[in-house]
Amino acid sequence: xxxxxxxxxxxxxxxxxxxxxxxxxxxxxxxxxxxxxxxxxxxxxxxxxxxxxxxxxxxxxxxxxxxxxxxxxxxxxxxxxxxxxxxxxxxxxxxxxxxxxxxxxxxxxxxxxxxxxxxxxxxxxxxxxxxxxxxxxxxxxxxxxxxxxxxxxxxxxxxxxxxxxxxxxxxxxxxxxxxxxxxxxxxxxxxxxxxxxxxxxxxxxxxxxxxxxxxxxxxxxxxxxxxxxxxxxxxxxxxxxxxxxxxxxxxxxxxxxxxxxxxxxxxxxxxxxxxxxxxxxxxxxxxxxxxxxxxxxxxxxxxxxxxxxxxxxxxxxxxxxxxxxxxxxxxxxxxxxxxxxxxxxxxxxxxxxxxxxxxxxxxxxxxxxxxxxxxxxxxxxxxxxxxxxxxxxxxxxxxxxxxxxxxxxxxxxxxxxxxxxxxxxxxxxxxxxxxxxxxxxxxxxxxxxxxxxxxxxxxxxxxxxxxxxxxxxxxxxxxxxxxxxxxxxxxxxxxxxxxxxxxxxxxxxxxxxxxxxxxxxxxxxxxxxxxxxxxxxxxxxxxxxxxxxxxxxxxxxxxxxxxxxxxxxxxxxxxxxxxxxxxxxxxxxx
Amino acid sequence: xxxxxxxxxxxxxxxxxxxxxxxxxxxxxxxxxxxxxxxxxxxxxxxxxxxxxxxxxxxxxxxxxxxxxxxxxxxxxxxxxxxxxxxxxxxxxxxxxxxxxxxxxxxxxxxxxxxxxxxxx
Numbered sequence: 001x002x003x004x005x006x007x008x009x010x011x012x013x014x015x016x017x018x019x020x021x022x023x024x025x026x027x028x029x030x031x032x033x034x035x036x037x038x039x040x041x042x043x044x045x046x047x048x049x050x051x052x053x054x055x056x057x058x059x060x061x062x063x064x065x066x067x068x069x070x071x072x073x074x075x076x077x078x079x080x081x082x083x084x085x086x087x088x089x090x091x092x093x094x095x096x097x098x099x100x101x102x103x104x105x106x107x108x109x110x111x112x113x114x115x116x117x118x119x120x121x122x123x124x125x126x127x128x129x130x131x132x133x134x135x136x137x138x139x140x141x142x143x144x145x146x147x148x149x150x151x152x153x154x155x156x157x158x159x160x161x162x163x164x165x166x167x168x169x170x171x172x173x174x175x176x177x178x179x180x181x182x183x184x185x186x187x188x189x190x191x192x193x194x195x196x197x198x199x200x201x202x203x204x205x206x207x208x209x210x211x212x213x214x215x216x217x218x219x220x221x222x223x224x225x226x227x228x229x230x231x232x233x234x235x236x237x238x239x240x241x242x243x244x245x246x247x248x249x250x251x252x253x254x255x256x257x258x259x260x261x262x263x264x265x266x267x268x269x270x271x272x273x274x275x276x277x278x279x280x281x282x283x284x285x286x287x288x289x290x291x292x293x294x295x296x297x298x299x300x301x302x303x304x305x306x307x308x309x310x311x312x313x314x315x316x317x318x319x320x321x322x323x324x325x326x327x328x329x330x331x332x333x334x335x336x337x338x339x340x341x342x343x344x345x346x347x348x349x350x351x352x353x354x355x356x357x358x359x360x361x362x363x364x365x366x367x368x369x370x371x372x373x374x375x376x377x378x379x380x381x382x383x384x385x386x387x388x389x390x391x392x393x394x395x396x397x398x399x400x401x402x403x404x405x406x407x408x409x410x411x412x413x414x415x416x417x418x419x420x421x422x423x424x425x426x427x428x429x430x431x432x433x434x435x436x437x438x439x440x441x442x443x444x445x446x447x448x449x450x451x452x453x454x455x456x457x458x459x460x461x462x463x464x465x466x467x468x469x470x471x472x473x474x475x476x477x478x479x480x481x482x483x484x485x486x487x488x489x490x491x492x493x494x495x496x497x498x499x500x501x502x503x504x505x506x507x508x509x510x511x512x513x514x515x516x517x518x519x520x521x522x523x524x525x526x527x528x529x530x531x532x533x534x535x536x537x538x539x540x541x542x543x544x545x546x547x548x549x550x551x552x553x554x555x556x557x558x559x560x561x562x563x564x565x566x567x568x569x570x571x572x573x574x575x576x577x578x579x580x581x582x583x584x585x586x587x588x589x590x
Numbered sequence: 591x592x593x594x595x596x597x598x599x600x601x602x603x604x605x606x607x608x609x610x611x612x613x614x615x616x617x618x619x620x621x622x623x624x625x626x627x628x629x630x631x632x633x634x635x636x637x638x639x640x641x642x643x644x645x646x647x648x649x650x651x652x653x654x655x656x657x658x659x660x661x662x663x664x665x666x667x668x669x670x671x672x673x674x675x676x677x678x679x680x681x682x683x684x685x686x687x688x689x690x691x692x693x694x695x696x697x698x699x700x701x702x703x704x705x706x707x708x709x710x711x
Contacts, residue, residue, distance in 0.1 A: 128604050134597065
């Protein structure tokens with residue numbers, strides 16, 4: 001069937017949450033109704049790039065990009081654009097006007113995300129058209145496992161899950177480990193708040209990960225692989241299962257792939273939502289059906305992993321890089337990045353930045369370039385305060401390191417880490433004590449409880465932070481936090497406990513004055529912590545419109561129409577609604 | 591999958607299919623589908639174009655549509671553009687004329703003079 005037009009609809013989770021399914025249904029309905037179904041094809045793809053403005057569709061061949069759609073809009077577009085040939089100007093995507101030059105795409109380099117949003121993830125032939133499975137064919141036909149590992153060594157690829165362990169070395173260890181049965185595992189338990197790099201790859205280009213795993217299996221001598229994907233990623237799981245089935249149908253998984261003496265198959269296992277299961281030993285426990293808790297290392301998974309057998313475990317992004325490295329050569333990959341950190345890295349930019357979303361940049365790009373050139377700068381032109389990298393176990397990096405190259409070593413030097421690629425930008429209105437408290441709340445909640453310092457220590461730290469934010473900080477709190485941090489870091493088995501104090505330690509290092517202001521002066525410099533602020537009405541500015549009083553949820557505001565209003569601080573719960581609704585900005589925070 | 595050769599064949603096939611979807615296509619056929627065009631039978635013309643392309647397995651061509659060109663009495667109108675050459679505009683192209691048009695112009699490279707409409711540059 002030949003179509004004159006193709007409608008791509010973003011099946012990204014963000015778009016679905018905003019009603020993409022209804023839009024898709026409306027598209028189908030309109031196409032049926034107007035008798036266009038023989039001329040127009042509707043395809044669900046992964047993110048089309050503007051998920052913050054979803055539901056989004058792109059119509060080819062002209063490439064018109066429509067955003068913020070309702071089912072009614074969808075019907076209208078079919079009628080106008082496809083029946084009558086008039087693109088609907090008012091619904092098309094527009095570049096945000098506040099974006100400074102150069103355009104963000106120029107600094108981005110897409111390796112892992114090359115195909116995402118361009119191919120139909122549920123059609124294996126789309127992937128094959130983009131040279132998919134060529135690398136696997138090359139490996140099985142022309143290369144020994146040692147040569148594969150050598151190519152990876154040349155590439156300098158390091159684990160994209162966070163720790164940055166050289167991938168070739170990991171594979172060598174698993175290859176050399178004695179054992180008849182070996183496994184490869186893909187860690188897709190992406191749990192950092194705000195991170196969605198791996199989900200985008202799994203949803204948008206699942207075969208790249210499958211191919212990477214098959215190559216790893218060949219290199220270490222495994223014949224069975226497992227995808228471990230969190231159950232909160234239902235679309236990724238569905239796409240992945242469809243992709244695995246197609247790969248089997250095409251003989252790219254199964255027995256004697258490419259006629260070689262190599263057999264490999266894959267299974268998907270779902271995680272049940274425990275953050276700690278992203279830790280490799282806990283993850284394997286979970287696959288085995290046990291409670292997900294980390295164990296001591298060594299022995300490392302490479303020698304005694306899944307069911308006690310040698311196992312190679314890598315992150316989604318690491319595997320997705322492998323076919324490209326084999327196909328284009330290790331030296332091509334090594335030409336990107338810095339001395340010790342090669343290639344590109346995907347980041348989920350979030351927080352107070354103009355363009356939030358998914359990016360891929362060469363390693364070694366400075367924080368300034370990522371925030372200002374790729375991210376479009378701090379939201380609303382405010383002042384940059386810090387960036388938090390590496391998820392809840394990372395640290396906050398202050399303004400003075402804006403020109404720091406983002407790679408494994410440099411981030412570690414300043415007390416943070418690469419992690420899986422979280423990148424949360426904070427502006428001048430962010431309270432660093434509150435941020436540290438937020439992340440501590442997360443790690444405390446997710447601590448599996450096996451190691452006492454992590455289980456009890458994070459709770460003690462959280463209690464202190466809660467107290468400081470409530471305005472009840474005491475002299476000595478900072479010192480206790482620092483002491484606890486060391487115990488937790490040194491006394492925990494896995495990265496969760498070892499990294500849990502990082503947000504507190506890094507904010508204490510760079511923003512100690514904010515902690516001191518909370519404890520000694522009982523003020524919150526960023527005016528965020530509710531226990532330390534008071535909402536007031538400027539009598540000069542108040543016009544007595546009564547809007548604040550009517551919107552106050554606890555009736556804390558007194559005042560007659562056309563007269564100055566007053567907030568009763570004893571009743572006020574500091575929700576900030578009055579400040580939001582005031583038409584003349586008379587409400588201020590003290 | 592038995593060999594790299596087999597994979598390459600699938601790749602070629604998939605690339606052809608993607609070209610049909612408009613990527614890297616060399617030629618473009620546009621059917622004017624404003625209200626006037628549709629009233630004059632442009633929908634049948636469009637279907638005939640799609641059928642012919644599928645029947646002959648032509649790759650490298652984008653089929654698209656446009657609105658009214660302002661010459662309603664010549665509808666259905668079709669334009670064909672091959673590579674960098676000037677676009678050629680045709681008038682009164684009903685479905686029956688499509689096979690000839692595609693064979694002579696799109697495949698043969700020779701515009702069909704008698705159906706051509708002269709348009710200002």
